[in-house]
Amino acid sequence: MDSKREQTYNILFARMIDSMTDLNDFDREEFIWLLYEICRFFDLSKGVTEFYDSLSAEKDGRGEIMIDYDDGRGEGKIAVFRRTVTPSKTVIKSTLYKSADSENLTDDEYRKLDLMLKAMLSFISRNRLQSVVEKLAFYDEFGYPNINYFSRELEMMNEKGELHGHTVIQFNLRHFALINKEVGRAAGDIIIRNYLNAIKERMGGTGLICRVGGDNFAAVMKNECLENVLRILAGFPVSYTPDGDKSIFISASVGIFTIPDDYVFERPGDILNKVYIAAQDARYEFKGPVIYYNESIIFEKERQSNVRRYFADALKNNEFKSFYQPKVDILTGKIVGAEALCRWMIGEKTVLPSDFIPILEQNTDICTLDFYMLDRVCKDIRRWLDQGRNIVRVSVNLSRKHLFDFDPTEHLLKIIDENRVPHRYIEFELTETMTDVKFGDLKRITSTLRDKDISVAVDDFGIGYSSLNLIREIPWDVLKIDRAFVPTEENYGVTELMFRYVVAMAQAMGLECIAEGVETEKQLEILMDNNCRIAQGFFFDKPLSVDEFEAKLNGFTYKVPGFIAM
Ligand code: C2E
Ligand code: MG
Ligand code: MG
Numbered sequence: 001m002d003s004k005r006e007q008t009y010n011i012l013f014a015r016m017i018d019s020m021t022d023l024n025d026f027d028r029e030e031f032i033w034l035l036y037e038i039c040r041f042f043d044l045s046k047g048v049t050e051f052y053d054s055l056s057a058e059k060d061g062r063g064e065i066m067i068d069y070d071d072g073r074g075e076g077k078i079a080v081f082r083r084t085v086t087p088s089k090t091v092i093k094s095t096l097y098k099s100a101d102s103e104n105l106t107d108d109e110y111r112k113l114d115l116m117l118k119a120m121l122s123f124i125s126r127n128r129l130q131s132v133v134e135k136l137a138f139y140d141e142f143g144y145p146n147i148n149y150f151s152r153e154l155e156m157m158n159e160k161g162e163l164h165g166h167t168v169i170q171f172n173l174r175h176f177a178l179i180n181k182e183v184g185r186a187a188g189d190i191i192i193r194n195y196l197n198a199i200k201e202r203m204g205g206t207g208l209i210c211r212v213g214g215d216n217f218a219a220v221m222k223n224e225c226l227e228n229v230l231r232i233l234a235g236f237p238v239s240y241t242p243d244g245d246k247s248i249f250i251s252a253s254v255g256i257f258t259i260p261d262d263y264v265f266e267r268p269g270d271i272l273n274k275v276y277i278a279a280q281d282a283r284y285e286f287k288g289p290v291i292y293y294n295e296s297i298i299f300e301k302e303r304q305s306n307v308r309r310y311f312a313d314a315l316k317n318n319e320f321k322s323f324y325q326p327k328v329d330i331l332t333g334k335i336v337g338a339e340a341l342c343r344w345m346i347g348e349k350t351v352l353p354s355d356f357i358p359i360l361e362q363n364t365d366i367c368t369l370d371f372y373m374l375d376r377v378c379k380d381i382r383r384w385l386d387q388g389r390n391i392v393r394v395s396v397n398l399s400r401k402h403l404f405d406f407d408p409t410e411h412l413l414k415i416i417d418e419n420r421v422p423h424r425y426i427e428f429e430l431t432e433t434m435t436d437v438k439f440g441d442l443k444r445i446t447s448t449l450r451d452k453d454i455s456v457a458v459d460d461f462g463i464g465y466s467s468l469n470l471i472r473e474i475p476w477d478v479l480k481i482d483r484a485f486v487p488t489e490e491n492y493g494v495t496e497l498m499f500r501y502v503v504a505m506a507q508a509m510g511l512e513c514i515a516e517g518v519e520t521e522k523q524l525e526i527l528m529d530n531n532c533r534i535a536q537g538f539f540f541d542k543p544l545s546v547d548e549f550e551a552k553l554n555g556f557t558y559k560v561p562g563f564i565a566m
Helices: 003-020 028-041 055-060 107-138 147-159 178-182 185-202 223-234 269-286 294-315 366-385 409-417 439-451 470-471 492-508 521-529 546-552
Strands: 044-051 063-070 075-083 089-099 168-171 206-211 218-222 235-240 247-250 254-260 290-292 321-330 333-348 349-351 395-396 426-431 455-461 477-483 512-515
Touching: 003 028, 003 107, 003 492, 028 044, 028 063, 028 470, 044 055, 055 089, 075 107, 075 269, 089 107, 089 366, 107 147, 147 218, 147 269, 168 178, 168 223, 168 269, 178 185, 185 223, 185 235, 185 247, 218 269, 223 235, 223 254, 223 290, 223 409, 254 269, 269 290, 269 294, 269 492, 294 366, 321 366, 321 546, 333 366, 366 426, 395 455, 409 439, 409 521, 426 439, 426 470, 439 455, 470 492, 492 512
Parallel strands: 254 290, 333 395, 395 426, 426 455, 455 477, 477 512
Antiparallel strands: 044 063, 044 089, 075 089, 168 218, 168 254, 206 218, 235 247, 321 333, 333 349
16 A cells, blocks of 8 residues: 555544544444445445344344445445444444455455454444443333433433423322233233323323333423323223223322422432322322322421331330220219320320321331330239229220231230239220231131130221121120211211111120210210210310329219219
């Protein structure tokens, strides 16, 4: 190669290297030009570059074929340069041709051509790999944009100053596992696609939906589209057959964050976190299917995590106290029993069970608390016995949440016995819950306790999803009728009728019957009329501190209204 030609080659090579230095800016035109120049420099008649998505696509010839250069002088194949890009297994291949009438390449020329083409292909394939990586990084296996894509979109919107006036949502399709089971996976995929399309339509051609994972999605849209989108999320018939003759009703729970005008964007994760929290509340906390994010949600989460964090210390510091609410015989005004109710005393502050029990029920902390409460109650009873007071049976609440994870009876009995409390003074209250299907376990636990002379009560009867089976199948001693079922003047009619039959049924089955939440004289009258003799409620007393309760243990009698015959 003479020096002038060598120089031309060097310039061409330098230009090629130059265009490769910026990996992020792959300029296709530049490469087409380069290949054109290379073909001309080496007097080639044609150069073809092919891209295939996989080895089998290459075999079948299914790919993108680019003819980069063809001067029409006919062909004699001289070289094939081929690279497979891992891990995607895409193939990139350049084939070069030389016309029969042109001179053959010298060895030196061939080496130079070889070097150039290999460098080029390697660069293009790296670039190609990048786009494959991009595809993997920004889309999920169904081709939906994923959370990375979504984050990038939020970042770009922020850079362009477009975030304000937008709302971000995260939604979960309800019962989708069941729907998938019913219609099959393939139809399930069609349902998702059609549902998302319906939502997209309501987003007026702007915005973005991405798949967060499984049947969870996130979307960003203009504020004014939200109302229409929510209509679809509330429930929409989605067809899943080609001719649209079969459809299924799909709805979603949704968390919403409308970006406030004074919102300071830090990172996409902050926005995603907010909708995630609201979406979780919508999905799991039964606070309604649509939850708007606001700062009080964060406050609540913080409170919950504080409860969990301080629980162990609070136990150690004896901050949980047992309060006692008397159960009263409404004929005589005598205290015939009491319910132990937990109070968390933090300094001067009293925290009620509704503020911490549901949180402790999320893990087995509640069992620890229940055992602790039983121990305190037993210690109180033991002391009363030693002081020679008149003792009544005390009931302790047991959370049903974890009752079936392990059998608690042995431990309960151990606590009672270690405190040397006669079993007849203890009763356990178990609420009926909707997930309560393990009748067998429940029956074993109640039977074991009853065999040991310990009473068991169904708590809150009437408000849960109790079935009559629960009453028939499980050996109870006591039925506590929830206060929602105790008639008041306002809800007299049907409630009174139901109350009457529940009491009659309980009595016919030999169960002791207690009405909870009795607050008025009128209610006492109704109890009397219906033969429900024991009541617990503010009419008599609120839950009392141990000192207050103790003071009433020796023969205290409540004044029962005059109309009650003695
Ligand atoms: P529960 O077992 O049904 O207890 C009765 C609840 O009704 C108590 O609320 C009591 O203060 C309240 N109450 C009593 N009389 C009246 C009335 O006349 N009117 C009204 N409006 N309310 C009345 P509290 O003490 O806030 O306890 C709430 C729930 O927390 C209890 O419902 C029980 O399920 C649970 N709980 C309390 N202590 C414990 C415990 O140590 N362990 C477990 N697992 N749960 C507990
Ligand atoms: Mg109770
Ligand atoms: Mg109750």
